[in-house]
Amino acid sequence: MKNKKPVFFIVLLVALIMTYTAIFGVQIGSFKIKGAPDIRFGIDIRGGVEAAFQAANLDRKPTGKELEAARSVIETRLDNKNILDRDVTIDKDNGYIIVRFPWKSDEKNFDPDNAIAELGETALLTFRDDDGNVLVEGSHVSNSSPELNKQTNKYVVSLSFDEKGTQLFANATQKLVGKNISIYMDKTLIQTAVVNEAIPSGKAEISGNFTYDSAKALSDKINSGALPFSLITKNHNTISPTLGSGSLNVMLDAGIIAFAIICALLMIYYRVPGCVACISLLIQTSGQILALSIPQMTLTLPGIAGVILSIGMGVDANVIVSERINEEIRSGKTVRSAIASGFKGAFSSVFDGNITVLIVGIILLKFGSGALLSFAYTLLTGIFFNFVAGVTASRLMIRSLSEYNALRKPSLYTCFSRRRTL
Amino acid sequence: MINENNMNTTLSVTPTSSKSMHFFNKRYIFFAISLTIMLVGLINLKLFGVQLDIQFKGGAMLKYSFTGDVNAENAADIASDLLGRPVTTQITKDMKTGEQRLVLNIAGNYGVDAKEQVKFDDSLKAKFTDNNLTLAESSMVEPFFGHKFLTNGIIAIVLSFVLVMAYVWFRFKKIGGLSAGVMAIVALIHDVLVVFFTCVVFRIPIGDSFVAVALSIIGYSVNDTIVIYDRIRENHDLHPKLDYETLTDLSISQSITRSLNTNFAVFLSVSLVYIMATLNSLDSIQSFALPMAIGSISGCYSTICIAGPLWVMWQNRKLKKAGSR
Numbered sequence: 001m002k003n004k005k006p007v008f009f010i011v012l013l014v015a016l017i018m019t020y021t022a023i024f025g026v027q028i029g030s031f032k033i034k035g036a037p038d039i040r041f042g043i044d045i046r047g048g049v050e051a052a053f054q055a056a057n058l059d060r061k062p063t064g065k066e067l068e069a070a071r072s073v074i075e076t077r078l079d080n081k082n083i084l085d086r087d088v089t090i091d092k093d094n095g096y097i098i099v100r101f102p103w104k105s106d107e108k109n110f111d112p113d114n115a116i117a118e119l120g121e122t123a124l125l126t127f128r129d130d131d132g133n134v135l136v137e138g139s140h141v142s143n144s145s146p147e148l149n150k151q152t153n154k155y156v157v158s159l160s161f162d163e164k165g166t167q168l169f170a171n172a173t174q175k176l177v178g179k180n181i182s183i184y185m186d187k188t189l190i191q192t193a194v195v196n197e198a199i200p201s202g203k204a205e206i207s208g209n210f211t212y213d214s215a216k217a218l219s220d221k222i223n224s225g226a227l228p229f230s231l232i233t234k235n236h237n238t239i240s241p242t243l244g245s246g247s248l249n250v251m252l253d254a255g256i257i258a259f260a261i262i263c264a265l266l267m268i269y270y271r272v273p274g275c276v277a278c279i280s281l282l283i284q285t286s287g288q289i290l291a292l293s294i295p296q297m298t299l300t301l302p303g304i305a306g307v308i309l310s311i312g313m314g315v316d317a318n319v320i321v322s323e324r325i326n327e328e329i330r331s332g333k334t335v336r337s338a339i340a341s342g343f344k345g346a347f348s349s350v351f352d353g354n355i356t357v358l359i360v361g362i363i364l365l366k367f368g369s370g371a372l373l374s375f376a377y378t379l380l381t382g383i384f385f386n387f388v389a390g391v392t393a394s395r396l397m398i399r400s401l402s403e404y405n406a407l408r409k410p411s412l413y414t415c416f417s418r419r420r421t422l
Numbered sequence: 423m424i425n426e427n428n429m430n431t432t433l434s435v436t437p438t439s440s441k442s443m444h445f446f447n448k449r450y451i452f453f454a455i456s457l458t459i460m461l462v463g464l465i466n467l468k469l470f471g472v473q474l475d476i477q478f479k480g481g482a483m484l485k486y487s488f489t490g491d492v493n494a495e496n497a498a499d500i501a502s503d504l505l506g507r508p509v510t511t512q513i514t515k516d517m518k519t520g521e522q523r524l525v526l527n528i529a530g531n532y533g534v535d536a537k538e539q540v541k542f543d544d545s546l547k548a549k550f551t552d553n554n555l556t557l558a559e560s561s562m563v564e565p566f567f568g569h570k571f572l573t574n575g576i577i578a579i580v581l582s583f584v585l586v587m588a589y590v591w592f593r594f595k596k597i598g599g600l601s602a603g604v605m606a607i608v609a610l611i612h613d614v615l616v617v618f619f620t621c622v623v624f625r626i627p628i629g630d631s632f633v634a635v636a637l638s639i640i641g642y643s644v645n646d647t648i649v650i651y652d653r654i655r656e657n658h659d660l661h662p663k664l665d666y667e668t669l670t671d672l673s674i675s676q677s678i679t680r681s682l683n684t685n686f687a688v689f690l691s692v693s694l695v696y697i698m699a700t701l702n703s704l705d706s707i708q709s710f711a712l713p714m715a716i717g718s719i720s721g722c723y724s725t726i727c728i729a730g731p732l733w734v735m736w737q738n739r740k741l742k743k744a745g746s747r
Binding site: 117232247301313319320323352363 | 487532533534535536537539540543556557558559560561562563564566567574575577578581582585586589590593630631633634635637638640641642644645648649652653656676677679680683684687688690691692694695697698699702704706707710714
């Protein structure tokens with residue numbers, strides 16, 4: 001392409017669109033790009049609850065299946081409390097179920113320690129008839145699992161009872177042919193099914209429009225009735241929402257002020273390359289925000305350290321380039337050749353600097369746990385945007401600007417600083 | 423492409439040593455400064471010890487906000503009675519909002535079961551009915567988790583040292599890869615120690631954020647070091663006959679504006695975070711911004727004043743050895 005003049009405006013437009021999207025988010029019909037208002041903040045920023053549950057009074061490690069069942073208990077109870085923005089994970093190797101949830105934005109009277117205590121209580125699973133009479137208790141379930149029915153080619157939930165349960169279930173189904181049988185966890189109805197025939201064998205099958213996932217979810221819940229343990233947690237943290245929102249505002253204000261000052265300094269000090277640097281920093285910063293908000297990655301305090309580090313690296317890439325161009329011009333080159341060799345000379349150090357940070361990021365991804373994972377994520381996306389913005393976009397913009405006669409004066413590309421290092 | 427023909431022109435930079443700053447000559451001053459800082463840190467470490475965050479050592483801590491007057495000792499007694507563990511209490515006051523907080527530290531390196539905490543919460547509120555006690559923060563960590571986080575944090579820091587060294591060694595073979603790698607690591611250890619001693623001196627507990635700050639500073643510092651090595655490598659090609667001392671001084675002088683400007687930008691942003699966190703008394707952010715601000719200065723300093731001169735000393739020694747043989 002011979003004429004590079006429009007390139008600057010294309011990049012600028014991209015930068016402005018990205019910035020707008022990052023700040024406000026964009027909604028076109030049902031299609032929504034999430035921006036900064038929808039960032040998921042970790043509980044260290046927004047306030048919330050984190051708890052690791054373990055089996056109480058159990059002399060062996062809980063099996064994977066038991067943990068899954070226990071998780072389904074916790075998930076059901078969280079559903080009941082209408083806590084939908086949450087994160088429940090299983091640590092199979094160590095037998096822990098880890099629950100994290102931030103405060104809802106309108107939460108005022110939430111009692112975190114009570115909530116945590118309730119989540120761990122033994123689940124009471126019951127099979128009841130329409131009048132609410134308990135027919136069989138969940139402790140008599142010996143196993144439940146999702147299965148593929150070969151004849152109908154649909155997923156079903158299989159269910160088998162122990163000796164006592166078989167008897168109770170046989171009696172119940174005999175009476176209830178053609179009627180409903182319902183499964184409750186605590187006081188929550190989790191499934192109602194019609195009894196087709198009496199089932200004396202103690203082996204039943206619940207069929208319906210199940211996918212594998214929904215069949216598994218139901219069987220996990222049914223298994224929880226026979227869990228041989230309750231859950232306790234001695235490992236839990238809560239941060240109140242006021243404390244949380246305070247830290248969020250502080251970080252936001254500090255970020256905006258710092259960004260403004262840095263941009264002002266860059267423009268005064270490095271002139272044309274400085275202005276270009278500001279635009280490329282806009283791309284970098286909004287890119288990082290979008291990388292967090294679109295896939296809804298959680299941002300924690302250490303994650304913010306990662307953002308600061310990456311933006312610092314972005315400033316650095318631009319500073320290195322601007323310094324180089326300044327040097328080349330002072331050594332007597334024309335603006336255009338100074339730009340070319342400035343970028344060329346700067347590239348290797350920007351590259352190496354970013355690769356070492358990449359190394360740190362990958363290590364964190366492997367060994368970081370909890371809040372540190374967010375750090376690794378912001379670092380890795382930061383490096384990506386460093387190459388996109390600090391290297392590529394800056395280069396495109398400066399080259400395009402230098403095509404304008406008015407912007408070809410060398411003095412526009414040299415530093416404000418009077419000290420010549422060379 | 424009009425610019426292409428300019429891409430391969432050699433740089434016409436010539437060293438004029440009178441204009442470059444002399445870092446190597448002053449190296450012993452720099453070493454002395456760093457050693458003094460380390461010594462001060464060590465003395466503080468010896469006197470006050472290091473505070474591991476509950477996150478790393480396991481334990482139990484509760485913070486309540488309240489109004490009016492609360493007898494801290496009474497609260498401690500209720501807590502120890504109920505939990506059967508010694509409890510120390512402390513009352514803090516927010517400088518800006520005047521909000522008071524009751525901090526309960528429960529002895530031992532294990533958490534409190536959630537059900538017991540509820541009982542405790544109820545009886546504390548029953549005792550101080552007029553004080554609007556609300557739980558602001560609670561932290562219960564089992565030693566298993568603390569241990570896991572601590573080891574992972576240490577592994578992450580040590581492993582990043584090793585891999586960064588290997589990378590620098592590989593990329594800067596031209597200027598004596600091993601020496602470059604080792605000196606970069608010396609600078610990194612310097613910076614991590616500065617961050618660590620900052621935490622010791624300001625009694626900031628070592629937790630997750632320490633690991634994040636240490637790794638950020640490792641990232642910055644090694645980036646600084648690489649920028650200067652990159653210059654040394656380039657100048658080495660341009661002026662192969664230059665001795666190491668002049669070469670290094672020249673390279674540092676050429677890139678010092680960049681080092682100072684970049685680090686100023688980072689320092690500025692982090693200090694702003696620190697100042698605003700202090701104004702709003704947010705401990706968690708303060709304890710993260712302060713070591714980061716100090717670490718960013720150290721990262722810049724260690725590269726210019728420690729890694730560069732040490733690298734020259736190493737190269738000169740090598741020359742001497744080769745000469746005496």
